[in-house]
Amino acid sequence: GQQLNQSPQSMFIQEGEDVSMNCTSSSIFNTWLWYKQDPGEGPVLLIALYKAGELTSNGRLTAQFGITRKDSFLNISASIPSDVGIYFCRMEYGNKLVFGAGTILRVKS
Amino acid sequence: GAVVSQHPSWVICKSGTSVKIECRSLDFQATTMFWYRQFPKQSLMLMATSNEGSKATYEQGVEKDKFLINHASLTLSTLTVTSAHPEDSSFYICSARLQGAGNSPLHFGNGTRLTVT
Numbered sequence: 001g002q003q004l005n006q007s008p009q010s011m012f013i014q015e016g017e018d019v020s021m022n023c024t025s026s027s028i029f030n031t032w033l034w035y036k037q038d039p040g041e042g043p044v045l046l047i048a049l050y051k052a053g054e055l056t057s058n059g060r061l062t063a064q065f066g067i068t069r070k071d072s073f074l075n076i077s078a079s080i081p082s083d084v085g086i087y088f089c090r091m092e093y094g095n096k097l098v099f100g101a102g103t104i105l106r107v108k109s
Numbered sequence: 110g111a112v113v114s115q116h117p118s119w120v121i122c123k124s125g126t127s128v129k130i131e132c133r134s135l136d137f138q139a140t141t142m143f144w145y146r147q148f149p150k151q152s153l154m155l156m157a158t159s160n161e162g163s164k165a166t167y168e169q170g171v172e173k174d175k176f177l178i179n180h181a182s183l184t185l186s187t188l189t190v191t192s193a194h195p196e197d198s199s200f201y202i203c204s205a206r207l208q209g210a211g212n213s214p215l216h217f218g219n220g221t222r223l224t225v226t
Contacts, residue, residue: 033214042115042202042217043153088152097143097215099152 003027006089006100013079014108021103022073023089030092032065032072037086037102046087047074081109112136113205115218122193122225129189130221132203138183139205143215144176147200159186193225 003026013019023032031050035043047058049065049072056063062075076083084107089100112135122128132142140161145153157178158166165178177189186205190197200222204215 035217040200040220040222042113042204042219044217045214048214086150097155099154101152102150104150 004089004091004098004100006103008103009101010104010106012106012108015079015081017079019076019079019083019105020073021087022071023091023100024071025091026070028069030069032063033090034061034063034072034074035088035090037088039085043088076105079105079107081107083107113203113216113218115203115221117221118219119222120224122223124194124225125192127189127191128193128223129187130201130203130223132186132188132205132218134184134205134216137205137207137216139186139207140183142180142186142203142205144178144186144188145202145204147202147220149200153202156188161186190223193223195225198223198225 004023006023033048034046036046037043046061047056047063049056049063052065052069053067054065060077065072072089084105086102086104088102091098114133114135116131120128142159144156146156147153155168156171159178159180161180161183167173175191177191180186200220202218202220204217206215
């Protein structure tokens, strides 16, 4: 099956710090999406990337679709307490949907 | 924006009973809905793809007779956990894609926490 690796597994950072997480895959894909999940709720879409090399921002969030189409990163600048949650990358191949294992983010204020 | 409603948000049931979870797309039609389960601190694992008017497609290792999926209309899919056991306790989440929208992002429900005692 397709391999999708997300790192880091968890981060515990100080409020105001920048955060970076990434996903890599063993295959090429056309779409990368980043989601955030709060405890007990469903994932919420943060950023969608559709073109290799695409760099997209959404407020303090920035994500890029790697030029090789095998990786993507998500950056959060100037973290705040409400950034706490689990962040997932997702990709699709054929009719299959695959999520990364998630990055647990905790912010110390 | 597109909204997916999932009901109930939590349910506790006794071992051996069946539980039905509903997933509704509130303001759009969804030909395809997806069902996931998620264990604590783990990622979402796709269980099955629910197709309106046809049989669901199950992922390898997911028992179709245990997790019954019905997608009778363009706005409703149901997942029934039959003869539930404690190991079925998990967080179940559905998602839906706008009809005819190809690779558009999925819209997720808020999940159902199932506890089997």
